[in-house]
Amino acid sequence: MLIDAHQHFWNPDRGDYGWLSGPFAPIRRIFTPDDLSPELAANGVNATVLVQTWSSVDETRAFLTLASATPFIAGVVGWVDLTAANVADVIAELKAGQGGTYLVGIRHQVHDEPDADWLLRPDVRRGLQAVADHGLVYDLLLKPRELPAALKTVQAFPHLRFVIDHIAKPDIRGHGFSAWAELMAPFAAERGHVWCKLSGMVTEADWENWTLVDLQPYIDEVLRLFGPSRVLYGSDWPVCRVAGGYTKWLAALKQAIAARTAIEHAQILGGSAQELYRLSLSDIAK
Template identity: 40%
Template sequence: MRIDAHHHLWQYNPEEYDWIDDSMVVLKKNFLIEELQQTLANNHIDGSIAVQARQSIEETNWLLSLANSSAEIKGVVGWIDLKSETLNHQLKQCKSHKKLVGFRHVIQGETDPDFMRNDKFIHGLKALAEHGYCYDLLIYAHQLPSAIEMLAKVPDLRVVIDHIAKPNIKTGDEFSRWQYGMKTLAKNPNVYCKVSGMVTEADWQNWQYENFVPYLDTIFQYFGENRVMFGSDWPVCLVAGDYSKVKQIIHDYLSNKNQQTIGNVFGLNAAKFYQLD
């Protein structure tokens, strides 16, 4: 099964999606299940993982309602307040949602440099592991040192790094520091990586395939073919390239690999990580 491990859906509202500025006008509209289904079909993708874009239980429940009526959405990565005093109780209730596979917090948007050192947040991550859930790590490259420190305290938690930790592909700045951070995180066999969201960290109008090769080389060197998964980051990717172009980057990179490797990256690794039925 070919799986897109990372996409979003939303009913656009400028107040709730205030991160979509005028440079992203293509995103200022609804992206709903019907368009997703057509996009996946056009690109020969069988299923997908819907990932939260807002910090709200309401959005998580909406995504789950779409997943329950859609064969294409195999799993939902939702949001929950990991600092809540009632977290364990909430996680027990979550078990009734079979397609709720994990959770994410938009750490990249947190301005507190000590956010990932917060004891309550780390306790929440431990609770996710205890309840069998995984965690999507959304950070910028400069946040890697704090993420390394945080995840060292929850070694049993299944974690996938979203968007290869968002290095500055456009300028190439801090490449060696990003590389070292990814190498460090990859030492934990429970940490996976999504080769997603790369075009939006590059020059939107002028990126070329070659811009991504050093980053992909790094990811595959450290994580190997069994812990890397393709994600489109649709529709966010549309600011820099359509779905087929984003998918083609990974296809081109894997063109000299065997079918097993291609199958792993385009579905099997995501199915294993998210424990899909």
């Protein structure tokens, strides 16, 4: 079972997509399941996790409804305002609504917050407790700047499952391995409840010229720190389209882990995602 643990859909005319400009302009258009389905079929991908794209509960509701009607979507990582006093009630309402059983996680664009310590705010921590109480995962969307606060956060919530998206977006193009690896190293002690996604790497590299040589040290370090049972594959589609596309990234990842055992392959390419998000894969045949 091959699971893509990180993909998106969007309509740039119905949300906050100011970043879809400049070099990202080629992907400033509507993306739907009909666009992704051929990519999944061509690469033998069985199921996906659909991830929020902007700060909108309405988007989360729409994604849950879409999941209930789309055979390959096994889970949805949505958005709620963690700082809201009623955040627990909002999560409960989402779970009780249409497609609510597909809600597997919550995410916020932490790396866009002016405050590098945003995760440490008391109101945010109250929201994280609500995520934990509802049995959901919290996706950490970070850059290296936010890793110290993220480490304190995962240490403070040992009962909450976390996943670091896009390996925390190191500066692969600028050869930022050492600084990133130093900040990531302490998370190894927390891997009992922290996972890491091998996703979003190609857009942190040289879009036009990246090769596996550029990515391999990062992939190897993530696997060393977290182990295959806590590492999972994600495409970051359609963002990956600006840097080689779906097939090129997945082929590179498979080559990067070619020397690993069949069991480790199965974990990285599907098992870890299923365990992290507690996916009910029988639903992909709905």
